[in-house]
Amino acid sequence: MYLYEGIEKAEKRIRAVLVGCGEQATNMIHNAISYLDEVEIVAVCDRNPERAEYAQKRLGCAGCYLDLGQMLSEVEADCAFVVTIAALQAKLARQCVEAGLHVYTEKPLGTELDDLQALYETARSKGRKIGVSFNKRFNPAYYDMKKAIISETFGRPNAFIAKFIGGYRSNETDLLRVGSCHFFDLARYLVGEVEEVFAYCYEEQPGRHTFAVSARFENGCVGSMTFGSLGSWVCGYGMEYVEVRGDRNMVSAENGRDFTWQKPSLIAQSDTGLADKGTQAVTERSVPVEILRPNYSNLGKLALKDFYINGNYQSVKAFVSSVLNDTEPPVGYRDGLLALKLALAVEKSVSENRAVKLAEI
Numbered sequence: 108m109y110l111y112e113g114i115e116k117a118e119k120r121i122r123a124v125l126v127g128c129g130e131q132a133t134n135m136i137h138n139a140i141s142y143l144d145e146v147e148i149v150a151v152c153d154r155n156p157e158r159a160e161y162a163q164k165r166l167g168c169a170g171c172y173l174d175l176g177q178m179l180s181e182v183e184a185d186c187a188f189v190v191t192i193a194a195l196q197a198k199l200a201r202q203c204v205e206a207g208l209h210v211y212t213e214k215p216l217g218t219e220l221d222d223l224q225a226l227y228e229t230a231r232s233k234g235r236k237i238g239v240s241f242n243k244r245f246n247p248a249y250y251d252m253k254k255a256i257i258s259e260t261f262g263r264p265n266a267f268i269a270k271f272i273g274g275y276r277s278n279e280t281d282l283l284r285v286g287s288c289h290f291f292d293l294a295r296y297l298v299g300e301v302e303e304v305f306a307y308c309y310e311e312q313p314g315r316h317t318f319a320v321s322a323r324f325e326n327g328c329v330g331s332m333t334f335g336s337l338g339s340w341v342c343g344y345g346m347e348y349v350e351v352r353g354d355r356n357m358v359s360a361e362n363g364r365d366f367t368w369q370k371p372s373l374i375a376q377s378d379t380g381l382a383d384k385g386t387q388a389v390t391e392r393s394v395p396v397e398i399l400r401p402n403y404s405n406l407g408k409l410a411l412k413d414f415y416i417n418g419n420y421q422s423v424k425a426f427v428s429s430v431l432n433d434t435e436p437p438v439g440y441r442d443g444l445l446a447l448k449l450a451l452a453v454e455k456s457v458s459e460n461r462a463v464k465l466a467e468i
């Protein structure tokens with residue numbers, strides 16, 4: 108007889124290995140995965156033995172490795188989560204795909220086009236899936252923003268405004284290809300494909316830059332983005348902002364939170380005698396800004412976790428579902444590739460002081 112009748116044990120249908128046990132893995136990805144009933148973590152790997160052992164104990168799994176090749180040859184698994192060093196991600200992901208595993212990588216998918224191309228070809232020949240952690244798409248604020256933009260009353264987006272200013276970066280490549288890739292991805296996700304960029308760079312010293320980027324989207328929308336490493340990682344405020352404007356709608360989110368949707372103004376009725384005066388001030392009534400925020404008293408425990416608020420849990424879950432259902436991951440290779448191409452277009456625009464079309468990259 109069971110002590111607790113009726114409690115069902117989760118059926119673990121996917122065996123996963125974790126590659127990388129650093130900060131992001133420990134704080135976000137390992138937690139997100141361990142909340143998923145479908146996934147069993149069977150082994151971890153990190154070049155750093157202390158980190159690997161800590162993750163193994165914390166996750167209670169059997170395998171602990173310092174070398175990816177050894178783990179792949181000894182452990183049977185369905186998929187790998189790669190959360191290592193940005194410049195290594197695509198190479199390590201390819202090694203996992205070569206061993207027959209589906210792969211989910213932290214952003215960026217890679218920092219060099221050649222690495223991405225090699226990963227793509229291996230994945231295609233092995234029939235394996237590639238998922239990319241553009242978790243901001245799943246962050247509730249950006250998720251709501253997307254829902255507002257595609258709603259009937261929003262109209263065509265005409266302006267995309269984004270800011271991401273954090274602290275020190277080892278160089279401008281790290282700022283653009285690694286740090287800012289989330290916002291290149293959000294631009295595509297919220298508005299559409301970018302056709303052309305023109306960028307300026309301010310350099311205070313190596314690792315301390317600000318980029319001002321103008322963009323034109325294929326659908327005619329224009330964009331203005333500022334990326335920087337002259338801010339502070341510890342300040343926490345004023346780091347991230349996104350706004351999209353469509354006709355008289357405007358949606359914004361500050362720091363990936365506080366989603367705001369300003370709905371269209373109401374047109375005054377003609378019986379007021381004001382409708383045909385022809386200026387906005389008299390033909391429109393002001394409407395209150397609608398601010399949508401979670402009602403914290405009604406939230407479950409999961410929705411209060413940082414790895415849920417940042418979208419990591421939902422992003423990992425979506426990838427896992429694609430493996431279980433044999434469908435394409437909702438965010439995958441092409442998204443990783445286009446975010447990198449946008450970063451490369453910005454770099455090219457700065458170095459050649461001209462507008463650069465995405466098609467040139």
Ligand SMILES: NC(=O)c1ccc[n+]([C@@H]2O[C@H](COP(=O)([O-])OP(=O)(O)OC[C@H]3O[C@@H](n4cnc5c(N)ncnc54)[C@H](O)[C@@H]3O)[C@@H](O)[C@H]2O)c1
Nearest residue numbers: 127128129130131132153154155190191192193213214215
């Ligand atoms: N989605 C997000 O918002 C977000 C936020 C932070 C970091 N990240 C990404 O997560 C990744 C990891 O960042 P981090 O801050 O945790 O870095 P980190 O330096 O703390 O961790 C990286 C880990 O990878 C390990 N590693 C390096 N080479 C390895 C190899 N060949 N095999 C196995 N392990 C290896 C290192 O020992 C280290 O423990 C990066 O790609 C970064 O861009 C994403």
